[in-house]
Structure formats: structure tokens, C-alpha cells
Amino acid sequence: MTMRGILKALAVLVVLGGAAAGSVFFGLFERSVVTRAVDQPLSADEMKRLAARGAYIATAADCYACHTAKDGAPWAGGLPFETPFGTIYATNISPHREMGIGNWTRAEFHRAVRDGVGRGGVHLYPAMPYASYRLMTEADVDAVYAYLMTREPMAVPNGPNGLGFPFNIRQSLTFWNLVNLSAKTDIAVAGRSALWNRGRYVVDALGHCGECHTPRNLMQGMEPSAYLRGAVIEGVEAPDITKPGLIAMGFDPVSLARFMKTGLSAQGSMTNQMFEVVHFSTQYMSDDDLKAMSAYLFDLDTVPDTATPPPPPAPAEVPQAVASAGRATYLNLCAGCHGSAGEGIPHVAVPMATNASLRLVNARNFLHTTLNGIPAQSFPGLERMQPMPGFADKLDDRAVADLANWMRARWGGRAPDVTPEAVAAMRHRGH
Structure with missing residues (x-):
């Protein structure tokens, strides 16, 4: 997520939207995908049963990397996101009852993950990829909630964000959400294989790959017409990972799945942000899910068992x-x-x-x-x-x-x- 662009867009939205009109006015424009079913608390047995799966879902969604500061307490937040307008800090999502999410209800957690609105109606900045997590199933969000509640509570306070006016007016994000959040959450495509559909879910929802690999529109939402065609993140290119882009880089479905597992291949090594993705997330993903990711990205309903890399490009002329x-x-x-x-x-x-x-x-x-x-x-x-x-x-x-x-x-x-x-x-x- 290009935070500088997001904050610039927010400045425009604050002026145009009149954020001072109050939360009641803004609430008229909220568009939630959270159903009333999650108002019912989970039983202790349900929480215990879901927690094991939640460990895997939280890993596939790469939650730990952003919510743990370097050398900091696990899940306690504090990781700084530097912007030209100040610093935003990841929050404590350990189950501490005062400083974390230990007092959050099931419904509050769902709304934060899928709508980008935290407890008490506080809007989250979209550096938290809720535009992608919105596509997660209620069962998977439940599983992550159950898992986080099994973590050790960390008495680490959330530090104040260093954002000045008007970027500190969170309520203006209502308009960003209205424009950039999809009302559609069922992304399965009829006629495609279970493998391809699973890959789409892993890529678009859990792995939120588009957040870095898709260029942004004027409001810094993901540009649907250029889906996964590459973007620049903190001066480094997150490359085009559409089928043509992957083939141009020398990948085939088998080698891509292996690369996501190990971070190292004939095509090079994972560096910068992608090294952390492998380190904290994809190395722990199942072979089936990595295979599904490849199937979706290469637009295949099945994946071959052996690698067949594309031929190398012909050398270009140089003076x-x-x-x-x-x-x-x-x-x-x-x-x-x-x-x-x-x-x-x-x-x-x-x-x-x-x-x-x-x-x-x-x-x-x-x-x-x-x-x-x-x-x-x-x-x-x-x-x-x-x-x-x-x-x-x-x-x-x-x-x-x-x-x-x-x-x-x-x-x-x-x-x-x-x-x-x-x-x-x-x-x-x-x-």
C-alpha cells in the first residue's frame, strides 16, 4: 500500500466530504459485508476447535509480520509505517484486555477485518489490507479470532500515530471505503476447478497479493483494470504477476510454487518486502495452497507435476x-x-x-x-x-x-x- 498516496487522497476527501459533519452523517455511507450471524458469541468449544485452523489462516494472511515490531513482543504492534506526513504504528492485536483486542467481540473483530472499522466505530487506515480481507469467509475470520485469543496477552500500549490535520481524521475514510470496497464477497467462479478457485481465494483474500502488485487509482484504491500488473512500493517494483508477467520472468507453475515455498530459485532470491512474506508466511503454507496459487496466477485448472520453464529471451544488441x-x-x-x-x-x-x-x-x-x-x-x-x-x-x-x-x-x-x-x-x- 502506498501510504503517501492514500494520505493525499484523504486530504482531498476531507475537504470535499466535510469530515466535521460528524459520525452520524458519515455512518449513512457505511457499507458493511458483516452479517448478523456473527453477533452470536462463539462457545468455548467452538473457539478451541477453530484456533488450530486459525493459526494457519493467520499465517497465510501474513498477520504477524505487520503486527510485531522488530525485536518487539509478538502480536503487540508497534511496527512503524513512515510517511511524509508522519508515522502510523501497527496496533496490538494480542488478547490483552486493555491494550489489545482481548475485550473485542466476535462481531467487532469481523468488522475490523472485513469492513476496516474497529471497535467503537474507529476507522482503520487501509495500510491494513481490509479491502482484500473483505473477501475472507466468515469461517476463516472466526478461526483467526479464535487463534489470536489463544496468544499470550502483551501489555504493550498502542502509541499515538504521528499524523497531523487533516490526515488524523479517520472518519473521512468512509468515502474511501465507499469508492474502493467491493460489495461482492463471493469470488468463486462457476465452471472453474476447485484448485483454481482455491488459488483465487488464497491470492486475492488471504495473501492479499493485489495490495502490492496492483497499481493504484487516483484515490489510491487498487485499479481493477490493471489487476496484478505491478506497482512501485517504497522505491522497489512489485512486478507484474499476471500470467504473461510471470512467463516473462522465467517462471512456470511448478517453479513459482517452489519459489513461494523457499524464496530461492533459478530466477533469483526473494528480497525486500517479499523476503518477509516468505519468512513469515508462504514457507509455512501447504503445498496444495501454493499449487492452487500457481494454478490461479497461470489461469490453469490443473498444474503439471514437472517444471517446464519458458525459453530464455534472445540477447539484445548493445553499443x-x-x-x-x-x-x-x-x-x-x-x-x-x-x-x-x-x-x-x-x-x-x-x-x-x-x-x-x-x-x-x-x-x-x-x-x-x-x-x-x-x-x-x-x-x-x-x-x-x-x-x-x-x-x-x-x-x-x-x-x-x-x-x-x-x-x-x-x-x-x-x-x-x-x-x-x-x-x-x-x-x-x-x-
Whole structure:
């Protein structure tokens, strides 16, 4: 979620909507999908039975990652989301009765998760992906509620958000919700296989993949016409994960499911936000659900048992001077780990010859990595991968541009379109 854009949109909505009109007026526009059935509390036996499944649903929905600060207490919130207008902190969702959600009813929890309205009618900022969680079934929301109530209560107070006027007027989110929240919650498609429909539910509801991989409209809601076609999040590209986009990156259904499980493949390694997704969520997902995700993203009703990667792109032409300079830099700084032919070293450095980032239309992610490096990372079932150093202090803008153009042309089939000015801009932004 691009929080800066959301907050800009809220500023407009506050002016247009007249947020000072009061909560009664705004309440006329609320559109809830929560049914009256959840007004009935769950019994102790039901809570116990649901909690085990809730552990899995909460993991698939990646709840822990956002609601646990680095080195903080589990589920106690405090993770900061920095914006140009101030800081928003994730909230405590442990079952502490005063500082967490221990006093929340079943219905209050449902409304927060699926409508984006917390206890007492307090609107949540859509950094919480309730636009996607809205598609979750009542049974799955119940399961997460039951599971969270089994966690250890954490006496960690929720810190105040550092947002000034008018961004601190939560009630104005009523209008954002009215425009950007779907009234449809049953996303199953008749005529498609159970595998495909399960994949759609995992991708669109639990995994909320569209929140990062779909560009935003003027109000910073997900743009339906460009669903999953990629977006820029904090200076890094969340790539196009439609079927054509995945094929362009070198994936097939089998290798994609494996990549989501391990975070490491011939196409590269998960970095930035996606490393955390694997670390906290997808590595623990069942093979059946990962297979279903692949089926949906590749628009298949069945998935083959063996991988069949698409052929590599043909190399693009590069001016001789660019090729000579880029190749020399690669051999001097990169080949020791990634191999002179881009073959990589298992458990040390990923290959370049099949690397997905070199095949993306935009060089943003490659430049980010080249300038800033990658910290050491541990992947499921594998040894710890060594860190990659950044070269911002070793290479000037022209050298980075030549390196990018040569590597992207040789192994990504991309025309040499990276300029020193583009490198300088990314270097100036710090990402």
C-alpha cells in the first residue's frame, strides 16, 4: 500500500466530504459485508476447535509480520509505517484486555477485518489490507479470532500515530471505503476447478497479493483494470504477476510454487518486502495452497507435476562501448560470485543467466540492488546466503548504467535504456 498516496487522497476527501459533519452523517455511507450471524458469541468449544485452523489462516494472511515490531513482543504492534506526513504504528492485536483486542467481540473483530472499522466505530487506515480481507469467509475470520485469543496477552500500549490535520481524521475514510470496497464477497467462479478457485481465494483474500502488485487509482484504491500488473512500493517494483508477467520472468507453475515455498530459485532470491512474506508466511503454507496459487496466477485448472520453464529471451544488441564497459565491470566485481557466464554459486550467489530482475521492463530493482546490496538471508531448508555488498561508493552513475545495460541485454533481452541520470535519481532517493 502506498501510504503517501492514500494520505493525499484523504486530504482531498476531507475537504470535499466535510469530515466535521460528524459520525452520524458519515455512518449513512457505511457499507458493511458483516452479517448478523456473527453477533452470536462463539462457545468455548467452538473457539478451541477453530484456533488450530486459525493459526494457519493467520499465517497465510501474513498477520504477524505487520503486527510485531522488530525485536518487539509478538502480536503487540508497534511496527512503524513512515510517511511524509508522519508515522502510523501497527496496533496490538494480542488478547490483552486493555491494550489489545482481548475485550473485542466476535462481531467487532469481523468488522475490523472485513469492513476496516474497529471497535467503537474507529476507522482503520487501509495500510491494513481490509479491502482484500473483505473477501475472507466468515469461517476463516472466526478461526483467526479464535487463534489470536489463544496468544499470550502483551501489555504493550498502542502509541499515538504521528499524523497531523487533516490526515488524523479517520472518519473521512468512509468515502474511501465507499469508492474502493467491493460489495461482492463471493469470488468463486462457476465452471472453474476447485484448485483454481482455491488459488483465487488464497491470492486475492488471504495473501492479499493485489495490495502490492496492483497499481493504484487516483484515490489510491487498487485499479481493477490493471489487476496484478505491478506497482512501485517504497522505491522497489512489485512486478507484474499476471500470467504473461510471470512467463516473462522465467517462471512456470511448478517453479513459482517452489519459489513461494523457499524464496530461492533459478530466477533469483526473494528480497525486500517479499523476503518477509516468505519468512513469515508462504514457507509455512501447504503445498496444495501454493499449487492452487500457481494454478490461479497461470489461469490453469490443473498444474503439471514437472517444471517446464519458458525459453530464455534472445540477447539484445548493445553499443560496443557500453558492452565493453559493462562486461569489464561485471568480470571485476560480480563474476567472482555470480560466475563469468552468470551461472551463480549454489548457496552463495544466485545465477544471473536466469535472473528475473534482469527481465523486467524497468531496471529499478536491479539498480536498487546494485547500489544498496542485499543483507545476508536465510531461506527455508537452505544454508544462510551470504550478503551482497552495495556498490554505490565504488561505481559512478555511468558505470552502473553500463553494467545494467549490458547485463539486461545479455540475460534479460532488454534494450539498453538505462541512463546515468536514472541511476543518479535512484542514488539520490536512497533506493
